[in-house]
Amino acid sequence: MPELPEVETSRQGIEPYLLNQTITKVLIRNPQLRWPIPNNLTKQLKGKTIQAINRRGKYILIQIDKGNLILHLGMSGSLRISDPETAFRKHDHFVLTINHDKQLRLHDPRRFGAVLWQTGNPLKHKLLSKLGPEPLSEAFNTDYLYETNRNRKVSIKQHIMNSHIVVGVGNIYASEALFLAGIHPKRAAGRISKQRIEKLVAAIKQVLNAAIKQGGTTLRDFVKEDGQPGYFKQQLNVYGKTGDLCLVCGTPVKQIIQGQRSTYYCPQCQR
Numbered sequence: 001m002p003e004l005p006e007v008e009t010s011r012q013g014i015e016p017y018l019l020n021q022t023i024t025k026v027l028i029r030n031p032q033l034r035w036p037i038p039n040n041l042t043k044q045l046k047g048k049t050i051q052a053i054n055r056r057g058k059y060i061l062i063q064i065d066k067g068n069l070i071l072h073l074g075m076s077g078s079l080r081i082s083d084p085e086t087a088f089r090k091h092d093h094f095v096l097t098i099n100h101d102k103q104l105r106l107h108d109p110r111r112f113g114a115v116l117w118q119t120g121n122p123l124k125h126k127l128l129s130k131l132g133p134e135p136l137s138e139a140f141n142t143d144y145l146y147e148t149n150r151n152r153k154v155s156i157k158q159h160i161m162n163s164h165i166v167v168g169v170g171n172i173y174a175s176e177a178l179f180l181a182g183i184h185p186k187r188a189a190g191r192i193s194k195q196r197i198e199k200l201v202a203a204i205k206q207v208l209n210a211a212i213k214q215g216g217t218t219l220r221d222f223v224k225e226d227g228q229p230g231y232f233k234q235q236l237n238v239y240g241k242t243g244d245l246c247l248v249c250g251t252p253v254k255q256i257i258q259g260q261r262s263t264y265y266c267p268q269c270q271r
């Protein structure tokens with residue numbers, strides 16, 4: 001599933017081809033995504049100039065005139081810049097032609113992605129309006145996370161994966177950040193000292209920044225016809241490493257299920 005670093009890499013990958021360019025054609029090859037693609041979209045987009053490409057959480061916001069095209073990659077979505085002559089792939093569901101000579105194609109085999117429109121401020125869209133702060137922003141800091149933790153009995157892993165608390169900390173990055181901070185994933189959020197929360201905030205920023213940096217090396221893949229753009233695995237310490245020896249203490253990495261998702265941790269290093 002594309003996580004925040006993949007979405008940010010996708011944003012950076014498509015930006016140079018879209019910014020200040022004109023949309024000359026809109027093609028909806030299959031409107032049945034997670035929600036139907038609005039049928040007035042062509043009217044909103046055709047002939048308009050793209051003014052900015054932003055990201056909020058895992059949503060890509062393409063700013064046009066008086067509104068924003070909102071894209072979400074769902075479980076299996078990816079974006080690619082193609083020449084219009086290149087044959088479509090089976091799951092290329094949504095296509096924007098840019099200046100008659102390039103196309104942005106949304107490919108999504110499982111169709112959990114979304115293509116939406118919001119007139120005016122995109123952050124007022126109901127999917128975006130209640131999101132917590134961006135993890136890499138100043139607003140996500142020790143004081144903030146400590147305050148949201150107060151008296152919470154929910155596990156710290158589920159707490160940091162809650163998009164109302166902070167956006168974009170997916171399963172991989174939650175496991176890795178808790179390992180770096182030495183915090184047991186099942187520990188109640190409200191029972192962690194401020195000092196340890198400070199470590200956790202730093203660890204979340206560190207793992208996400210490292211993944212985005214790694215993703216930067218894949219940017220040219222957005223215009224290659226072979227290979228899948230924007231997906232990458234950074235060096236992981238615990239995620240997917242059940243039974244491997246912890247690189248710090250040599251204890252076998254454990255796997256448990258929390259909220260229907262696998263969690264990986266070192267039972268010795270994480271308390």
Ligand SMILES: [Zn+2]
Pocket residue numbers: 246247248249250251266267268269270
């Ligand atoms: Zn360990």
